Each structure stands twice: as structure tokens, then as C-alpha cells.
Amino acid sequence: MAGMALPSLLRSPVPGSSFHWLLWSDALTLLSLMVGQVALPWWIAQSGGAHDLAVFGVGVSAMSFVAMPLLSPFVDRHPKRRLMVVALLGFGVAASAMAAFASLSHYRLSVVLAIEAVTVLANALILPAVNSIVTELVPPAALSRALGQQQTAQAGGRLLGPAIAGSVLAAVGTARTLWLHAALLFGAAALATRLPRSVHPHAAPAAARGWAAEFRVGLRVNWAIPIERGWVLCNFVGALVMLPCVTMLLPLKVQSLGLSAAWLGWCEAALSLGLLAGSLGIAQAWSRAQGRFATRVSGAALMGVAFAVAGWTSDRRVLVAMFALAGVCSAAIMLVGKTHRMLARPLAFRARMSSAAIMTTQVSQTLGPAIAGVALAHASVRAVYVAFGLGSIVSALGFFLIPGFRAFMALEHDEVDDWYGRTYPKAFET
Numbered sequence: 001m002a003g004m005a006l007p008s009l010l011r012s013p014v015p016g017s018s019f020h021w022l023l024w025s026d027a028l029t030l031l032s033l034m035v036g037q038v039a040l041p042w043w044i045a046q047s048g049g050a051h052d053l054a055v056f057g058v059g060v061s062a063m064s065f066v067a068m069p070l071l072s073p074f075v076d077r078h079p080k081r082r083l084m085v086v087a088l089l090g091f092g093v094a095a096s097a098m099a100a101f102a103s104l105s106h107y108r109l110s111v112v113l114a115i116e117a118v119t120v121l122a123n124a125l126i127l128p129a130v131n132s133i134v135t136e137l138v139p140p141a142a143l144s145r146a147l148g149q150q151q152t153a154q155a156g157g158r159l160l161g162p163a164i165a166g167s168v169l170a171a172v173g174t175a176r177t178l179w180l181h182a183a184l185l186f187g188a189a190a191l192a193t194r195l196p197r198s199v200h201p202h203a204a205p206a207a208a209r210g211w212a213a214e215f216r217v218g219l220r221v222n223w224a225i226p227i228e229r230g231w232v233l234c235n236f237v238g239a240l241v242m243l244p245c246v247t248m249l250l251p252l253k254v255q256s257l258g259l260s261a262a263w264l265g266w267c268e269a270a271l272s273l274g275l276l277a278g279s280l281g282i283a284q285a286w287s288r289a290q291g292r293f294a295t296r297v298s299g300a301a302l303m304g305v306a307f308a309v310a311g312w313t314s315d316r317r318v319l320v321a322m323f324a325l326a327g328v329c330s331a332a333i334m335l336v337g338k339t340h341r342m343l344a345r346p347l348a349f350r351a352r353m354s355s356a357a358i359m360t361t362q363v364s365q366t367l368g369p370a371i372a373g374v375a376l377a378h379a380s381v382r383a384v385y386v387a388f389g390l391g392s393i394v395s396a397l398g399f400f401l402i403p404g405f406r407a408f409m410a411l412e413h414d415e416v417d418d419w420y421g422r423t424y425p426k427a428f429e430t
Helices: 002-011 017-071 073-077 080-103 109-137 140-172 174-192 211-224 226-246 249-256 261-290 292-312 316-344 347-376 381-401 405-409 419-423
Strands: none
Touching: 017 080, 017 109, 017 140, 017 174, 017 249, 017 261, 017 347, 080 109, 080 174, 109 140, 109 347, 140 174, 140 261, 140 316, 211 226, 211 347, 226 249, 226 292, 226 316, 226 347, 226 381, 226 405, 249 261, 249 292, 249 381, 261 292, 261 316, 292 316, 292 381, 292 405, 316 405, 316 419, 347 381
């Protein structure tokens, strides 16, 4: 399916070659990230066990918490193409160093964390740049379609990456799989060089200020807008319990069932297949049938059910099927929220608001593995997995408590463009 989806993006992108190259760079970046996401946790779980995997998750998330506010203001002030290329090249160098270390067959968690710090810094530039550059490459009227195509391209990379990683990992081992991860990142950087050197068609770059001041602007604006504040808090709780289900708990679950690394790849591939299937039509049909608000809530709740069942089951086929269902739910969640949220933010504040929101998710990513690690010291992987899945269901109910959220989600795309700026103008006074 991914092989058919990605060429279709090449034949019918949103008009403009710039967006065309962004799609392919995104797809290859996600392909590489998924290869690394399968290979590196598997190596850590095999060599250091659950303790090291929990320490790794906490350490990476803590570094992200610092790196995101440190680097994200650059995205509003400098050409995003240049930042993406530099960050992807840095990421590739770090991945090469990790592969070289794995080739020595001498595992040390401290060295793994030191190398991973470079990838965290690179991601702090890549994430806000990728999230905001689309609004500069396409007009607002085409943004919904553009984001849908970007989601499909990313889902294609997510689908192929775990399948390739699982096969390569089972065949030739961790080191060569990590070398593949590095090579794909360099390819994504090469594609990103085809983007425009500078794109600021709708607004002037933000004034140069200290990074702390820039980041405080993003935090203050997010907190001043009730819908955005509630959205950030709900995502914080959701990420706290959902992300460990996909990261540290999954390789431990696969190992507890006595399965090979290939099954870790199949679970990740099923998640991506569900995401791709959702972005190609299932999520749109779900939204049309239930409305955006109901889709957002039911999608998050059903994802929690899928993770709870995945934690409970001893059947490897059910495990893979639940990750496919979680992927469909993830596509629905992103479809009904991402476009509205991006359009509602004033253009000059999009990267900073996005970075501040991402930072709160990084905090939950730090706490989630830590909580899971403590829980694993007192309970089985199965019990902890089920508990985190049930927590995901509870987190979905928080959207009922956000004032005005249901009415906001009912707005059409032309109505929601710069909605935050028009509805809460004082929030953007600096």
C-alpha cells in the first residue's frame, strides 16, 4: 500500500515543486526514524534490559525538554530549508556514530545517551520547521489537502521503516540496521536541499530576541487561549500514558512472549499501516460520520482500548492487529485536529506556539517512561501495559472539559484561519 501511496503523491501534489520535495523528504525522514526506533530500543532491551530502556527514555525526553525551547525560536527567524538540511545532516552524523559504536559490540548506556543528545538537538529544529513550513509553501485554501498529503507521505515512511528494520535486524543484526538508518537520513537531507532557500510570503520573521524570551512568548500565548491551554493539557496526559505503549513497553512485550525482533518490526509496521489506511480515507469517513469533536474523543479512547488489549493478549496476531487499529485511531486524531490548530494560530507565532506545545509533550515523555519503569519494578509487563492503555481511555474524556472546544471543531477551514488572532488579540500583544 505504501508503495502505491507515495508515487501517487509524486503525480498529484499540491501545485508547486517545493511542496513536492517536502513530501519526499518527510517520507524518507520518517522511514529512517522508524528504522532507528526499531533497532536502537531492541539493542538496549537486549543488552541492558528494562532498567536501561527506562533510563534511556527518561534521559532522551529530559534532553528534549531543554533542547526544544533552546533551538525552536530559530525556526521563526531563519530559513526553514537551511535549518532542516543542517539538522538532518547532524542527525545523520549522530546515527553514523551510533552505528559505529554498535559495530564494536561494546554496549554502554552512557555512550548511547551521549550520541543520542545530538539527535535530540537535531529534532528540536526539524519538528517545528516541518510543522510550520507547509503553511508557507501552500495557500490557506490548500492547507488541509497539503497536510493530508504530508500525513500520507509520513505514514508511508512509517509503514515501510519498521518492516525493513525488522527484516534487516533479524538478518544482519543491530549495527548494519543502524548504518541503514544513517544512510536514509543523509538521503532525506539531500531532498530537503531542493526546498526554497527562504519562504516568508505572509509575514515578516520574528524579531531577534533571546531564546528564553522567545520561548516564553509561545508558552504565554498557549496558556492565554482557553482552547489551546486545554488542548495542551489533554495532550500532556494522553502522551504520558500512550507513548510508553509504543516505545519502551512494546519491545519488552515482544521479548516477554519469546518473539524475535521481526515481530517488533511487524507491530511497528502495523501501526504505520493503520496510520496510512486512516489517512487515505478511513479517518475522513469517520469524521464525516461523527463530526470532528466526536472523532477526536472516540479516536483517543479507542486507541486506549487497542493498547490495553495489546498488553493483555498472548496471541502475536492479536498484538499486531491492535497496533493496526491504534494506527487508524492516530490518523483520525491528527486529521481532525492538526489542520484546525495550525490554521487558528497567527502565522508569525506558529513555530513558537508549536514548539511550546511540543515541549509540554516532551515533559510527559520524560515522566511516562519513568512511571512505567517504576511500575515494572512491581508488576509484570502485561499488567503495566494494560494499565497504561486504560489511562489512555481516561485521558480522552478531558476534551469534554475544554470550554468552546466542540464549537471550535465545528468551524470550517475558511472560518478557522487566524481564529486565535481574531478571537484573542490581546494574547498576542508583546
